[in-house]
């Protein structure tokens with residue numbers, strides 16, 4: 001289990017909060033960050049404060065029920081979503097949640113970033129699916145992310161934003177930047193005739209590389225399609241053809 005000292009965790013949260021705000025990945029009091037201190041302690045950002053202007057005294061230590069153990073502020077209202085991520089992923093030490101404009105646009109349009117178009121994304125994150133919509137800060141939120149966070153280090157939250165996880169906070173933050181960069185590139189590519197996904201063979205080679213580079217436990221990245229239509233549409237078409245062929249063959253046997 002990845003844990004960090006209070007000093008390490010607070011320095012990292014203040015630094016990453018500042019970067020998130022300065023890069024426009026959050027505005028106003030958006031977003032939240034947490035780091036695992038021990039099996040039953042998290043250091044989290046406070047509720048209702050700008051993440052670019054935090055001081056050490058603003059951070060809050062909670063237990064794994066989200067109850068405040070120390071600190072003068074209220075913990076982030078999204079604490080339960082963070083706790084769920086730590087519960088299902090013993091390998092992670094930090095969680096970041098933000099509302100970056102390009103990836104949030106994909107989350108609002110309900111379009112996952114699952115096409116295999118950039119090697120570095122496949123190796124470091126895999127694909128970026130969408131967790132079902134849930135009302136922020138309610139019990140629905142941890143339930144909505146449970147299955148997705150099991151297999152992915154970065155994903156969209158439908159009509160909401162992005163969440164990323166990592167062994168440490170810098171890694172989780174880099175994944176947030178990468179998801180936003182992928183969203184921006186995907187959108188630009190759509191104006192240039194649409195992305196041309198990598199071949200299945202190229203993706204397989206990247207999967208091998210990914211295992212060697214100690215990536216997330218389950219890549220989850222869909223195999224790209226070299227033919228028009230989604231994989232589901234193609235599977236449906238193949239099924240229909242097989243049924244027709246089978247009928248013809250049976251007819252011929254009579």
Ligand SMILES: [Zn+2]
Nearest residue numbers: 031136160161
């Ligand atoms: Zn949010």
